[in-house]
Amino acid sequence: MxxxxxxxxxxxxxxxxxxxxxxxxxxxxxxxxxxxxxxxxxxxxxxxxxxxxxxxxxxxxxxxxxxxxxxxxxxxxxxxxxxxxxxxxxxxxxxxxxxxxxxxxxxxxxxxxxxxxxxxxxxxxxxxxxxxxxxxxxxxxxxxxxxxxxxxxxxxxxxxxxxxxxQEDVIRFIFNSIGIFSPIPTITIESLNIIDTNVMAIYYHDPASSALPYISRSLTEQTSVAVIDRDNKLIGEISPFTLNGCDETVSAAITTLSAGDLMAYVDCGGLPEDLVQLVKERLEEKKLGSMLELMEEISASSSSSSDEESGLSRSGGSGRYSSARSSDAIVCHPWSSLVAVMIQALTHRVNYVWVVEEDYSLVGIVTFAGILKVFRSIAGARTSRPEGGNIFKQ
The missing domain is CATH 3.10.580.10 (CBS-domain)
Structure with missing residues (x-):
């Protein structure tokens, strides 16, 4: 079946x-x-x-x-x-x-x-x-x-x-008929060997700009960048899905703030005034007057927006609005079942879930691509197929 x-x-x-x-x-x-x-x-x-x-x-x-x-x-x-x-x-x-x-x-x-x-x-x-x-x-x-x-x-x-x-569409479609794949959904992600330990991570006090290559890569791979402390404990994340709910002036924050401050900067509920001022001061120090002008121009434009739109943050890449802290990472444990991880990811509209130990030490990440490998294995070896899925060359 x-x-x-x-x-x-x-x-x-x-x-x-x-x-x-x-x-x-x-x-x-x-x-x-x-x-x-x-x-x-x-x-x-x-x-x-x-x-x-x-x-x-x-x-x-x-x-x-x-x-x-x-x-x-x-x-x-x-x-x-x-x-x-x-x-x-x-x-x-x-x-x-x-x-x-x-x-x-x-x-x-x-x-x-x-x-x-x-x-x-x-x-x-x-x-x-x-x-x-x-x-x-x-x-x-x-x-x-x-x-x-x-x-x-x-x-x-x-x-x-x-x-x-x-990937989310495919996972959601499978989840709606998850019973036909029994007992695989009840097996732990550790037993299924789908925990990817090759994660992108940055320390809390590191410059946020050092995460830029990771941000670009995580956008392409539909994952995220972990923010950890020196003991390898997960503190939060810099997610492209969260950054996608900001405006273009967040580029100034990435350029001037630490990873930890950037998480606070993009969290919901409005921009912290002290961090906004810090960004402006550091832009002046770096002689980035044009970026400062852009930031002030967008800020002035945003202040004229309706009160209904203020204080909302879009995340998840699908128009979802949330009042939760946008930098809080969604986590599971090695002993979590596959179906539990799927529920977490689908509920929060993300393509991945971080895997941590009980003390929040970072173990790795489970992605939708990794989950799809499990269901793909049911059909056996891949067979040759016609060129139905063509790439339009740039």
């Missing part, structure tokens, strides 16, 4: 998913930032459409998704040494400068492809699968969208709308 379940079509996972908003690869970083804020999106897809000489309509173009962007991509970009002193110039760079150079992170997949095929691609490193969807909205709005082209509005490519399929 479990094997037949994994043979289900991925179209079953697409039911009710919204169509992707898109951005052309010719757009600038500022365009991407504007789109993310304008639509309240956590992610936006980037497409290259090669139009024929006979037509300029998107339905007649050879279109492919070449990547996806979020606010953390922009934050890390602004934190680059060459961009810190001229953030306004950096924002005019092409969005292609933000896209990871690793091939296969985004892949197209047909609706009739199997869940097993989707899992295989994920285990090969694909982070998001692009699947075409047919909806009432796409059918009735196609003419309207094509007649009113906009940099951000069109969700149509090759005459079709598309949606993301993420």
């Amino acid at each position: 479990a094997v037949s379940f994994l043979a289900r079509e991925v179209s079953d996972l697409c039911l009710g998913k919204p169509a992707l908003r898109s951005l052309p690869v010719s757009a600038t970083v500022a365009d991407a930032l504007s789109a993310l804020k304008r639509f309240g999106e956590n992610w936006i897809s980037v497409w290259r459409c090669e139009h024929s000489s006979r037509t300029k309509t998107d339905s007649d173009a050879d279109c492919g998704c070449v990547g996806k962007l979020c606010l953390v991509d922009i934050i890390c970009f602004l934190c680059r040494e060459e961009n810190l002193s001229r953030p306004s110039v950096a924002l005019q760079s092409p969005v292609s400068d933000l896209l990871p150079k690793l091939p296969g992170l985004v892949r197209h997949l047909e609706p009739q492809s199997s869940l097993l095929e989707a899992i295989d691609y994920i285990l090969e490193g694909t982070q998001n699968l692009i699947v075409p969807i047919e909806s009432y909205t796409s059918f009735n709005s196609r003419k309207k969208i094509l007649n009113k082209p906009s940099l951000f509005s069109s969700t149509l490519h090759n005459g079709r709308e598309f949606c993301w399929l993420t």
Whole structure:
């Protein structure tokens, strides 16, 4: 029964998913930032459409998704040494400068492809699968969208709308039928050998800027950066999912604060005034006046926002709002069962759970990719498959 379940079509996972908003690869970083804020999106897809000489309509173009962007991509970009002193110039760079150079992170997949095929691609490193969807909205709005082209509005490519399929979507779909995989869900994560001990970690008092390579990598791998003390005890985390709920001025905090102070800076409930002042003072010391101007400009703009929006923090990369401390890490223990860990991750909308001992000593991390390996093993050895999931080259 479990094997037949994994043979289900991925179209079953697409039911009710919204169509992707898109951005052309010719757009600038500022365009991407504007789109993310304008639509309240956590992610936006980037497409290259090669139009024929006979037509300029998107339905007649050879279109492919070449990547996806979020606010953390922009934050890390602004934190680059060459961009810190001229953030306004950096924002005019092409969005292609933000896209990871690793091939296969985004892949197209047909609706009739199997869940097993989707899992295989994920285990090969694909982070998001692009699947075409047919909806009432796409059918009735196609003419309207094509007649009113906009940099951000069109969700149509090759005459079709598309949606993301993420690791969370696959795990949630499996969890809804978890009983058919018995007794595997009740086995401990230690016994299943899915605890990854090769974690990204930074000490509490280290400069937050030293975590930048880890932040970029954790964004790509959909994990997080552990913040530990000298005794290897987990204190918290610097999560790209949390940073994605901030604004671009957090790049100034990353540049000037320690890892511990950065966790306090991004926690919910408003920015601590003492840390804001500390960031401004250190920007002046570093002669980063342009970054300070950007920070004050965004601060002034934010203060004019409605009171309803203030004090809320978006996290989890899916538009979830929470009043909890955003830097608090979700943890389990080596003796936790697989299903318990899945419940924790799905409840908190994260793709990983930290593994600690009773004294909070960091053991490792369990990721959705690691969990998928367990369910994939049920179907036996991988078989050759047709090139249904193609990569649109950048």
